[in-house]
Amino acid sequence: MVVFLANPKISKDLGLVRDGFLPVTIRETGVSDFEKLAKYYFEFYGELKENPQLGLTLFDNKPGMLDEMGWFISFQKACETGDALGLVAIESEEIVGFCEVDRRKPTSAVSHRGGLGITVKKGYRGKGIGTMLLKGMIEMCRKRGLEVLELEVFVGNEHAKRLYQRLGFKRYGLHPQAVKRNGTYIGEELMFLKL
Ligand SMILES: CC(C)(COP(=O)(O)OP(=O)(O)OC[C@H]1O[C@@H](n2cnc3c(N)ncnc32)[C@H](O)[C@@H]1OP(=O)(O)O)[C@@H](O)C(=O)NCCC(=O)NCCS
DSSP: OEEOOHHHHHHHHHHOOOOOOOOOEEOOOGGGGGGHHHHHHHHHHHHHHTTTTOOOOSSSSSOOOOHHHHHHHHHHHHHHHEEEEEEEETTTTTEEEEEEEEEEESSSTTEEEEEEEEOOOSSSSTTTHHHHHHHHHHHHHHTTTTTEEEEEEEEEEEHHHHHHTTTEEEEEEEEEEEEEEEEEEEEEEEEEEEE
C-alpha cells in the first residue's frame, strides 16, 4: 500500500511547495471506497454542465448506481490481479482526487502498457494533489512491472499538460477529432511516459 501523508516535510520531498497546504492522504483504493468514489465521480457531471471546456469525457447520461457498481467491481477485480491500479487522495474522510491505470489487454503483447486517468475535485486543484497522485502512481506502476504509461489530454487543458510534462510525459501525437462535444470537435494530445 502506498501512503504519503502530505505533511510539509513530505510535500517538500515531493517538490510540492504550495500555499494553502492541506493534510491529504494518498492511498490505494479499496472495496470500502465504492460509495465515496461514486459520489466523487458523479460530481463531474454537474461540473461539466457548468464548464463545457472540462477536460474529461463522461457518458452522455449520468450512469446509475448499479452501472457504477458494475464498473467498480470489475475495477477492483482487475486491481487484485494486477491489471489495474488505483490511488485516492483523501481529505477530511472525503475523496478529493483519484488516479487509475488500466493495463492494456492483460496477457498480450501490449500488456506492458497502461492507460492513465487522473482527476482532482474542483476547489482542490492547483495545490499539488494531482502531482502527489501521479508521482505515487508512477512509482506503483514501476513496482508492478509496467513499462509504459499513456494518456490522452484535451489540447487546451494547460494545467494537466503542464503536470504531465513536469513528470516526464512526452507528446507523441495529436488526434484532431478525438472528442465531439455539442457538435464541436476537440483535439487530444497523446502522451506517454517510459517507466
Ligand atoms: C489535471 C488535474 C488532475 C491536476 O491536478 P492538480 O491537483 O490541480 O495538479 P497540481 O496542483 O499538482 O499541478 C497542476 C499545475 O497547474 C497549476 N494550476 C494553477 N492553478 C490551477 C487550477 N486552478 N487548477 C489546476 N491547476 C492549476 C499548478 O500550479 C500546477 O502547475 P505547475 O506544474 O506549473 O506547478 C486537475 O486539475 C483536474 O482534475 N482537472 C480537471 C480534470 C482533468 O482535466 N483531468 C485530466 C484529464 S487528462
